[in-house]
Amino acid sequence: MREDDFQLGPLRLKSRLLTGTGKFSDHRLIPKMLAASRSGMITVALRRVDLSDGGDNILDVIPEAVQLLPNTSGARTAEEAVRIARIARAAGCGDFIKIEVITDAKYLMPDNLETLRATEVLAREGFVVLPYVVPDLTMARRLEDAGAAAVMPLGAPIGSNQGLKTKDIIALLIECCRVPVIVDAGLGRPSHAAEAMEMGAAAVLVNTAIATAPDPVAMGEAFALAVRAGRLAFTSRMPAMSETANASSPLTGFLR
C-alpha cells in the first residue's frame, strides 16, 4: 500500500485511525486491538484514585510506540480543562491534549465556547491541542486562530453509534479548515468511518464502537481497513454521481 502518513502537530502517524481506551471489558484487549488496528494514538482519561481498590492504571497496557492522547473529560469549564491538561503533562503524558468540556448530561454535547477558551490558554503553553467540538465553521476558524493543532467535530453524540449525523457541516469544515479535521464521536460502524474518510476527513477517532464490540480486536482491524479504504477513495478522487444511468458496457447491440 502507498505511504499516506498523517501529520498531527509534531507527530507523523502511519494510521489515520485514532482509538480510545474507554469501555473495554478487559484492558488486556487494548494492546491486541492496537496491534490489529495499527492505531498510533489512543485516548486516556484522568480520574481520582479510588483509595479502596488502589486504583487501576491503564497506562500499563499501552505500548510505548503508541502516542497517548489524554482527554479532559470531567471538565465542565475551561479552567478545569486547563488544570487537567497541566496535570496530564506533568504526569509525563507529553504535550498532546484532547479538550473535552461537557455540561450537557443527556447528549454530552461539548461546550464550544469553553473549549475555545481552554484552547487559547493551552496552545500558548505549548500543548498540541485537539479540541472536541460541535461542528461549526466559525468556531473551527476561531480554534485554528487560537492555535489548535486540529479540530475534532462530533459525528453524533458520544457512544451513540449513529454515524455522521452532522455530515453537511463537517464537509464545510473539511473544505475550509487549514488544520486537520478529525471526526470524533458517534461513528458506530466501519462504513461510517469510511464515509468520513471519503469526504476528506484527515482521520477519525473511534472508541465505543470498537471497545464494546464482542470482538474488539477484529473490530479494530475492521475500522482500520475502512479508514484506509475511505482515504484511498478520497485521494483517488471519486467520480461524480448522476441522476440517470451511464452504461458501463458499449451500447452497440450484441451481434447487430
Place this chain on the structure above:
Amino acid sequence: MKIIVNGSEESCPEGTLGEYVRRQGLIGQRMVVEHNRVVVPAERWDKLTLAEGDQLELLSFVGGG
C-alpha cells in the same frame, strides 16, 4: 492532623507525602499527586512534609475516549 484527600477530610499522622502514599498502599503506581494544586513529581514525594489543612489530589489514568 487533618488533611483533605480527593475532596474528603481525613486524619493522618505528621510526615511526608511519600510516607502517606506508602501507608495507603499506593506506592509503585503510576499516580499523579497534586499538593495544594501543584503537581509534585514522584521523586519529591519524600521531601514534601504535609501540613494541617493540606489538600491532596491523587489521580491516575483510566480508560476514556
